[in-house]
Amino acid sequence: MIKVPATGAGIPAIEVLIGEGVNVNVTLIFSLGHYEPVAEAYITGLERRLAAGGDVSSIASVASFFVSRVDTAVDMALEKIGHPEIQGKIAIANAKVAYARFREIFSGERWDRLVAHGARVQRVLWGSTGTKNPRYPDTLYVDSLIGRDTVNTLPPATLQPSLTTGKWPKSWS
Template identity: 50%
Template sequence: MENNVKKIHDFDQSIWLDYIDRKIMNTGELQKLIDEDGIRGLTSNPAIFEKAISSGSDYDENIKTLAQEDKSNEAIFYGLAVADIQQAADLFKPVYDEEVKGSDGYVSLEVSPHLALNADGTIKQARELWKAVDRDNVMIKIPGTAQCLPAIKQSISDGININVTLLFGLERYEAVVDAYMSGLEVRVEKGQSVDQIASVASFFLSRIDVLVDPILNEKGLDDLKGDIAIALARKAYEIYKREFSSDRFRKLEAKGAKPQRLLWASTSSKDPSFSDVKYVEALIGPKTVNTIPMETLEAFRDHGKAAARLEDDLDKATQALERVEQASIRLKDISQQLEDEGIEKFNKPYDKLLDAINTQKEKSLASA
């Protein structure tokens, strides 16, 4: 019987895994996901690393070694993370090297969430991490905050693959597309190549509905419950198709540039009344990526139904967003609130992670 997850690939969407730890790489489990489920990339974030490092002893020896080199807690974390990302990137290298080179096989590593509002710090760390990982098939994650738009442009013009994260609104998404194209244009002006650069724009979904659904309830718009994130994603895809078929992009494409694909993130259902594969099923469509956590992957493998649905009901999506705005629910304000909360959601596990490393470090130094 054909694997349900692998079937998604028939519709020209790539499934990436939103998870990393040493165990899945060392036991061959990740390789099995690549072979059997057709997983074509991997994303990580501070919360995922915090879970991996705090929940077992896989990292203890490395922390001990790095602690003896008198490194800061953050330097120790990135030492561990870079090693993991390199190992994952090597596992995905055959996917990256397939006939359409560089369309998939990417592994993402995030800059410190404390830099989410600091363009200069982000540019500096993106360059350091890119150099440290030293793999063609890595992407550095930069949040799509207004403050980091210049960092996205600069990093692309530096020739760094970028995964733009924490996108919740259509206006910001358009600004991110502009930053990507501007970065490519800078390279073209300098006579540098653009054919090896890849980028994705990560649109976060289920968190939108978690915030909007109770407001819809209050306003008597219960029939739109669970629809707004998907409606926004469908409108984002319209923007993607428009921008990447524009004259502006055609000039870059003539030099070998690739479109910045939309990536659906936060696609596990947070509301127990929804299907656990709701966001995965609704947003299958060509030239897109969906990054999904392990439990959503397993759920889709068990009972997901693959079909191209991303461009279904576009009129309905437009009407839903219009009704929301008419009810004085300002989606722009909601996307800003979600961005602020998203930064906080990554800062907390990151700080917890550094505390866990500090505890390990003190323990190993005391026993040295």
């Protein structure tokens, strides 16, 4: 799996690579505005591969959202404008909106046609899930982002508390 950034130059490259059967990890996703073109490029790439007579069943891709970095950037602004009560909540809300959109995109007739040929969803990957703010629980971005067809990359400092508690909250999928 190769990494391709979700940038203006990266989006068309994703479509071409998927169309050629290359597995792709799309990086640098911070918002819904970044995510939607990524998912579209993935689906269009699968359609191109299928139209050319290629196999889509072996193609895998993840859309990697950087989670804690959103709160790191937004929390400072919230402090300045006098809304500290919502610090540490924007990144999770952003991720949940993206996940809801993921569920919409990977459903319906267009997607079902690809699934009939063995296509797999482009899974959402939650990256940068270690908390940067010492006031937040170590597992904030793990416990809050458990969902079907997601991947969560955890740094060791976050993994250890997750394993120690042994209590995984119910998924929101």
